[in-house]
Amino acid sequence: MSGAVPTVVLASGSRTRAEMLERAGVRVTLAPAAVDEEEIKLAARAEGAPVEDVAEALAELKAQRVTRKHPGALVIGADQMLECEGRWFDKPADRDAARAQLQDLRGKTHRLVSCAVVSRDGERLWHHVDRARLTMRPFSDAFLDSYLNAAGDDVLGSVGAYHLEGLGAQLFHRVDGDFFTILGLPLLPLLGFLRVHGVIAE
Ligand SMILES: Nc1nc2c(ncn2[C@H]2C[C@H](O)[C@@H](COP(=O)(O)OP(=O)(O)OP(=O)(O)O)O2)c(=O)[nH]1
Numbered sequence: 117m118s119g120a121v122p123t124v125v126l127a128s129g130s131r132t133r134a135e136m137l138e139r140a141g142v143r144v145t146l147a148p149a150a151v152d153e154e155e156i157k158l159a160a161r162a163e164g165a166p167v168e169d170v171a172e173a174l175a176e177l178k179a180q181r182v183t184r185k186h187p188g189a190l191v192i193g194a195d196q197m198l199e200c201e202g203r204w205f206d207k208p209a210d211r212d213a214a215r216a217q218l219q220d221l222r223g224k225t226h227r228l229v230s231c232a233v234v235s236r237d238g239e240r241l242w243h244h245v246d247r248a249r250l251t252m253r254p255f256s257d258a259f260l261d262s263y264l265n266a267a268g269d270d271v272l273g274s275v276g277a278y279h280l281e282g283l284g285a286q287l288f289h290r291v292d293g294d295f296f297t298i299l300g301l302p303l304l305p306l307l308g309f310l311r312v313h314g315v316i317a318e
Contacts (some may be wrong), residue, residue: 123189124315127182131273133194133301140303141316147186148180149193159203167197167204168245171231176243179235190241190313193233196300198275200226207275209262212278218263218287221276223254228276230297232306242309246302248293250276255287263287275300 129148137144151304153174160170172195179193198205200221208214228250233243255263264271267283278284280291280298296303310316 120315122312122315123186125182125186125189125191127191127193129177130194131302136262136296136301136303137192140307142307142310144192145186145189145242147182147191149181151177151181152197154206157206161204165228167199167227168231170204170246171195171229172243172245175233176235176240179215179233179240180238182285183235183238184208185307185315187237188210189236190310190315191235192306193235194231194301196228196230196275198226198228200224205275208272208277210272211269214272215260215264217277218252218260219257222252222287223261225249225251227305228298229294230300230302232302234306235240242304243303244309246294246297248298250293250298252287252290253289267270 124142124144125147126137126144127149128146131314134144134146151174154175157170174195175193179191183191201224205217208217228248229245231243231245234241240269263283271277271279278287307316
């Protein structure tokens with residue numbers, strides 16, 4: 117293997133994902149992929165596809181879309197889906213949508229499915245899907261409004277309208293699964309792949 121460390125590109129607009137990788141010691145070039153997720157989700161929904169397949173398809177599409185512009189680089193695409201009792205939830209458009217979404221999720225268990233795909237020069241080299249189960253407390257509307265006031269618009273960029281590592285922790289009764297998967301990336305398996313490819317030390 118040549119001595120040069122491969123360039124790693126993150127095909128994501130997610131600050132959470134960029135920070136996760138940077139804090140874990142992986143230097144990445146940011147190159148968000150312009151993908152119309154809505155159209156793909158609607159088609160997959162119509163076909164009755166499981167959320168795991170949708171997350172994988174979207175992560176792969178983002179990685180493939182960006183590899184063309186970054187020859188030779190390891191390009192990471194990622195996606196996260198939230199499913200609760202058969203319903204799929206997306207990042208809320210605004211505070212009112214976040215409020216309604218959290219009212220739908222409270223007192224129930226939802227699943228987060230996070231997928232990462234790595235492509236190079238248009239070829240998919242690796243992928244990993246991981247799941248987590250999160251049970252929310254049946255909190256009151258008064259609590260919910262105080263949470264939204266304190267959490268602010270930051271949580272609108274998150275599929276569940278919460279940051280588990282922040283005030284979002286107060287929403288939960290129980291969480292089962294990998295912390296990083298919940299934040300949006302199966303980071304530990306991804307670091308294993310990056311070690312094999314000489315990006316970080318074995
Ligand atoms: N900080 C934080 N972020 C979270 C948490 N749960 C989910 N997220 C974020 C990670 C992702 O940015 C977002 C998941 O939505 P997507 O997979 O559609 O990614 P996003 O649209 O942000 O970026 P991308 O599609 O990759 O360009 O939610 C959490 O507990 N904490």
